[in-house]
Amino acid sequence: MNKRNFIKSFGLLAVTTPFLGFDSKQSMELRTLLPKSIQKGDTVGIISPSAATADRMEFTYAKEAMGALGFKVKLGENLQNRFGHLAGTDEERAKDLNSMFADDEVKALICIRGGSGAARILPLIDYKKIKANPKPLLGYSDITALLCAIYSQTGLITFHGQNGTGSWNSFNVKQFEKVFFEKELVTFQNEQTKGDDLVIKGNRIQTLRGGIVEGKILGGNLTVLSALSGTPYYPDFKDSILFIEDIGEDPYRIDRMMSTLQLNGTLAKIKGFIFGQCSGCTPGGGYGAFTVDQIMDHYILPLKIPAYTGAMIGHIPKQFIIPVGAKVKMDADAGTFSILEQVFS
Template structure:
């Protein structure tokens, strides 16, 4: 994920573009909008709101994946376009997403990949139209920008989970069917396989602060989320359960971003905290580094709210499909959270 390019493109992309909302750093809460369920044999629209996909076979893989799940697949008009590192111009990528929401024949939308660039299209989305045509949108990483914008501008629940080119292993497929097909109030607990070791070591969670809490789950990629701070697309985290993950960031950068969330008031608003995985986030060079555990001691422990780390959220093959904006109950000691109400109309 080219997040350094994202930071630069965010500033360049928003220059000269009119904002749809003139709200401050925190938009007022909007009534939650539930997406329509995906009908059996329905149609999945695939878009590319961020970086371009160099390997054209990835489009075929994504198409075959959802056909194997029993759906028809339609590719966005500009999904194979390219402008620099982006999948076409900002207008092209925004048009594809708007068209998928507007088209009544499309039942759900899947982002083929993340990368960087989704924030550039936020001012170009037709939020009033999207609000009138609620449907599931699935993706993660840079797609965090879309989840934040959809929730802050419309109240729509979207889904933080595997992209179209991601791994659709048995764990992810089973989750997809549980949530979208069977519409179960899913329990998000890490898969743990003991293997040949005396104890379970893989996918372990660790309690940061004990407790059980109920709230609206919001968040995503920490880099992308913190980059939206101060814009009208940043969600209102009042009484929310914040979840974050990241990839390829030194702990000092995670420190900087958590500091942003404290300074902009997010951490003082939340009721619970879940940290997923920080893939390849090892310290490099310098005079030493704070550990991630020390960062949670600095930023999360003083809040005295239920919190845990190690959830299957992030740049990993098996990852949770989280209904972003849904109400869940989180148990920090068990290291799990569960949907408490229906998430579809």
């Protein structure tokens, strides 16, 4: 994933392309919109709104995974296109997204992968069409741009979780079935296995500040989220619970992005904080460096809100499927959060 190229390309787009259909007054009156429920036998659409997929077998894996979950599959018209590092031109990728939401046969959308480039299509998305045809959209990493934009413009609950080419292990499949088929009000708690050691070391959480709080859960990939700052596609985090994750970023970059969330007022608005996994985010060389733990302490502890780190969120084989925009109850001491209300209509 080359997220830094994404930021450069999005910055250029922000300068050269006007934001379409943004009404600040309307955004302040945003109401939660529930997607329609899905079941086995339904048709899901597979789209590629970000980077291109180089290995053709990945398309087969994604299609077979959806079939194994019990779905019929419809592939985006431009799914296998390529334009530079992207899966087609901005217009082609936006067309697949808009077409799937407009197609009555398609009941849900899954993004085949992340990478970079999803933010380039945000001004081309037909948000009115999405609002008139609310469907589940699943993906993570660069797909954070879509999850945030769609929520900020329509209020639609989307889902931060496995991409089509991701790991569909038993943990992820079971959670998918609980969320989408059984419509369970899931409690998200890290899976732990003791192993041959005196103490459990895998998937441990760290409580930064204890407490229980309720609010809408919003967030996603930190790099992509911070790059949306100052645009109409950045959600209003007032009284929310913020969750973030990232991969392959030096701690000084994590510090810079957390500083952005502080400077744009996000951290002052939130009621709770969950940090997932930051894979490969270890200090590099040079004259001294912060650790990610130190960075979280610096920005989060002064807020005096319930907060914990280490949740199973991010670029990891087993990950939570989070309904972005849903009301949840978070317990920072236990390292859990639970869905409080039904997330499907």
